[in-house]
Amino acid sequence: MNSHRLWDIFCTVIDNHGDLGVCWRLTRQLLAQGQSVRLWVDDASALAWMAPEAPTLPKLQVLPWAAASQSEVLKNLEPADVWIEAFGCTLPEAFVAHGVATQPKQPAWINLEYLSAEDWVPRMHNMPSPVMSGPAKGWTKRFFYPGFTADTGGLLRETDLQERHQRFDRAAWRQKHAPHLAPGGLLISLFCYEPASLPQLLAQLVGTPHHLLVAPGRPLAAVHQALAGMPVHPSWSALPYTTQNGFDEMLWACDLNFVRGEDSLVRALWAGQPFIWHIYPQDDNAHNVKLDAFLDWMQAPESLRRAHRVWNGMEAGEWPALSSSALADWTACAQTARQQLLQQTDLVSQLRSLVV
Known part of the structure; x- marks a missing residue:
């Protein structure tokens, strides 16, 4: 675990920032542990706000995907x-061919998969996959599945995460970012796609002391669209793009977090605050099975399950009221899940143990 390694991480940005977000978290954790990383990405523009420190970090190169095919x-x-290979992306053939021709031995070749709580994940985790064709025929890849149980690849977690959380000045953050939050009001963060029940949530917040913090991009556009049809608006404000540490602080500061995709779900779990997850929608509704599997793993109370089903469009009906009893149940569930996950080996430690 103490030996130095050079890691090539390949990432394609599909339609949001989540793929790059996960790859950057992996990159920065490897760098923090003394490793060297080349991050190959087809669109690195989001690093300008996600990781403004990237150009100055030693042992790091951020390279365009196309460069991996240039002689x-x-x-x-x-x-x-x-x-x-992050999330099933395929390495450029020229890069693989060059590696086969010049490397003294095969590198550890890892297919880093998407996160899921489904019961097949432990069976597939760490399975070898022989390369049957192409320049690397005869080499072997290995599947690596992140997950929520000890028999999976675990979750990304920085070694200093708990220390940073304990040092965090929650009151100062709330005063700076939500100075008009009324006494007794909930501070709620919104990071979502375009949930059908968003207008219901906004209408429910009208006339309450609660304040909504809206993330930039698709969440902000969705809120603007929903508010256009409302004669009276709730208390809300827009947030700017922020670094990954800044996103963590927002989750720590809020009383309820709406998150989306993979990376922000994991960060919501580490925050230990109640949250609602907007899972990435898939055409064949496979995401419904994934969401149910996650809620089963969490042992979510019925009120939290129903809120997730409504928010994700799996169930018709009104968005449930944010009652104090429901929020207490959701908080207890989130904190139990967090404590359980803290007992498990983190993803980077498991990855490094595979690389010998």
């Missing part, structure tokens, strides 16, 4: 110890 780049490329 002028490849001929001067130091052989890596680890290749990571």
Whole structure:
């Protein structure tokens, strides 16, 4: 675990920032543990606000995806110890061919998969996958599945996460970012896609002391659209794009967090605050099964299950009221899940144990 390795991480940005967000969290944790990383990405523009420190970090190169197919780049490329294909992306054939021709031995080749709580994940985790064709025929990849149980690849968690959380000045953050929050009001963060029940949530907040903090991009656009049809608006404000640490602080500061996708779900779990997860929608509704599996793992109370089903469009009906008793149940559920996860080995430690 103390040995230095050079990691090639390949990432394609599909339609949001989540893929790059996960890859950047992996990158920064490897760097913090003394590793070297080349991050190959087809659109690194979000790093300007997500990780403004990236250009100054030692042992890091952020490279355009296309460069991995350019002979002028490849001929001067130091052989890596680890290749990571994030979320099923396929390495450029020229890069693989160059590695086969020049590397003294096969690197650890890892297919880093999506996060799921489904019961097949432990069976598939760490399974070998022989390469049957192409320049690397005869080599072997290995599937690596993040997960919520000890028999999976675990979750990304920084070694100093709990220390940062304990040092966090929640009152000062709330005073700076929500100075008009009324006494007794809930501070709620909103990071979502376009949930059908968003207008119901906004209408429910009208006339209450609660304040809604809206993340930029699709959440802000969805709120603007919903508010256009409302004669009276709730108390709300828009947040700017922020670094990953800044996103964590928002989750720590709020009384209820609406999160979406994979990366922010994990961060909501580490925050230990009640949350509602907007899972990434899939055309064949496979996300419904994934959401139910996650809620089963959490042992979510019925009120939290119903809120998730309504928010994700799995069930018709009114968005449930944010009662104090429901929020207390949701908080207890989130904190129990967090404590359970803290007992497990984190993802980077497990990845490094595979690389010998």
